[in-house]
Amino acid sequence: MRTPELLKVINNDDVRPLLLTGGTVISMNTMLGDWERADVLIGGPAIVGVGPGLLTAAEDDGMIIIDCAGCLVLPSRADFADAGTTGTLTPGDRADIAVIRIADPEGAPGGPAIARGGHLDVLLQDGRVTVWDGRPAGEPPAVSAAAAPEAGVDHSYLGLWVDENDFVRQRLLPDGRYDEARGDRPSAYQGRYWINETRIDYLDDLGFWAYGEFRDGELHHAGYRFTRH
Numbered sequence: 001m002r003t004p005e006l007l008k009v010i011n012n013d014d015v016r017p018l019l020l021t022g023g024t025v026i027s028m029n030t031m032l033g034d035w036e037r038a039d040v041l042i043g044g045p046a047i048v049g050v051g052p053g054l055l056t057a058a059e060d061d062g063m064i065i066i067d068c069a070g071c072l073v074l075p076s077r078a079d080f081a082d083a084g085t086t087g088t089l090t091p092g093d094r095a096d097i098a099v100i101r102i103a104d105p106e107g108a109p110g111g112p113a114i115a116r117g118g119h120l121d122v123l124l125q126d127g128r129v130t131v132w133d134g135r136p137a138g139e140p141p142a143v144s145a146a147a148a149p150e151a152g153v154d155h156s157y158l159g160l161w162v163d164e165n166d167f168v169r170q171r172l173l174p175d176g177r178y179d180e181a182r183g184d185r186p187s188a189y190q191g192r193y194w195i196n197e198t199r200i201d202y203l204d205d206l207g208f209w210a211y212g213e214f215r216d217g218e219l220h221h222a223g224y225r226f227t228r229h
Helices: 004-011 054-061
Strands: 018-026 034-043 046-051 064-067 071-075 097-101 120-125 128-132 159-163 168-172 177-182 185-196 199-204 209-215 218-221 224-228
Touching (some): 004 064, 018 054, 046 054, 168 224
Parallel strands (some): 018 071
Antiparallel strands (some): 097 120, 199 209
């Protein structure tokens, strides 16, 4: 997690260049290309340099360093459908840059989590930080991670649901968990579920999400049609 102290340094220093380092850089410029791990150097409102190796000059030039490992670094005005209107990370362009987290920061809770927060980690507009660590710059840090919503238990869909071939047998339990047997494998999948009107969302203990819909007395899920037994 990026510290509030580093943000204060950035906001109070209009002289030293800013370096986004170690992220996967998508330049949106076909001549420059992209890099799995590279740096973006920012001076004032403009991009000064882009590519691998800029970190080696950090100490010489007194750069303020933002670690972007585990993130995508790309123009905040990226338009993948129309290259003619997109922003780029070309040196000389405005430093309108989004840093999108694709890996949770060190210390985040293990396993899947609901409502952990958005993936926009840092946003720069004209070289100024407007979003930091996923929150508007200047907003105080959150005290704790957002809590997962409570699994509802008062609904009319509890019980055992079986597909037409009696191969998949999914039991919706009153504690907000499901237990799914497949063939001769009991408890092949287990996890939590949430029902909103006629939609059911699953979060399996293995980490994947899935969903289903209740229609005309049947549960439609992952290509199967279930009836309640």
